[in-house]
Amino acid sequence: xxxxxxxxxxxxxxxxxxxxxxxxxxxxxxxxxxxxxxxxxxxxxxxxxxxxxxxxxxxxxxxxxxxxxxxxxxxxxxxxxxxxxxxxxxxxxxxxxxxxxxxxxxxxxxxxxxxxxxxxxxxxxxxxxxxxxxxx
Numbered sequence: 001x002x003x004x005x006x007x008x009x010x011x012x013x014x015x016x017x018x019x020x021x022x023x024x025x026x027x028x029x030x031x032x033x034x035x036x037x038x039x040x041x042x043x044x045x046x047x048x049x050x051x052x053x054x055x056x057x058x059x060x061x062x063x064x065x066x067x068x069x070x071x072x073x074x075x076x077x078x079x080x081x082x083x084x085x086x087x088x089x090x091x092x093x094x095x096x097x098x099x100x101x102x103x104x105x106x107x108x109x110x111x112x113x114x115x116x117x118x119x120x121x122x123x124x125x126x127x128x129x130x131x132x133x134x135x136x
Contacts, residue, residue, distance in 0.1 A: 058129040064122040077113040084109040
């Protein structure tokens with residue numbers, strides 16, 4: 001009797017993110033990301049506000065800090081910081097720049113969560129970028 005080919009199992013679609021340390025593959029309409037905490041940026045030229053390099057640097061630092069905050073024990077201060085980071089991220093992406101009021105609130109949230117942000121390189125980077133934009 002000849003060996004019959006065995007049917008190959010079909011991969012199942014994945015609807016939930018991979019567990020910590022697992023592999024996560026996400027398709028974002030033509031862009032593919034692999035791994036934890038990846039970020040895909042797709043810029044359509046001619047739309048949206050232009051950002052100066054300092055605002056772009058702040059935006060990138062915010063993304064890194066938000067990813068790093070996911071790995072620390074949450075507290076009221078880190079939750080408030082994450083909310084300010086999210087608002088600043090939205091403002092920069094929507095208008096091209098975070099205003100002085102937003103930067104001041106972000107600086108205060110960084111200070112309030114200083115026990116955590118002081119030991120994270122990404123926290124220091126956000127603090128430096130905010131300081132540069134506020135002039136001090």
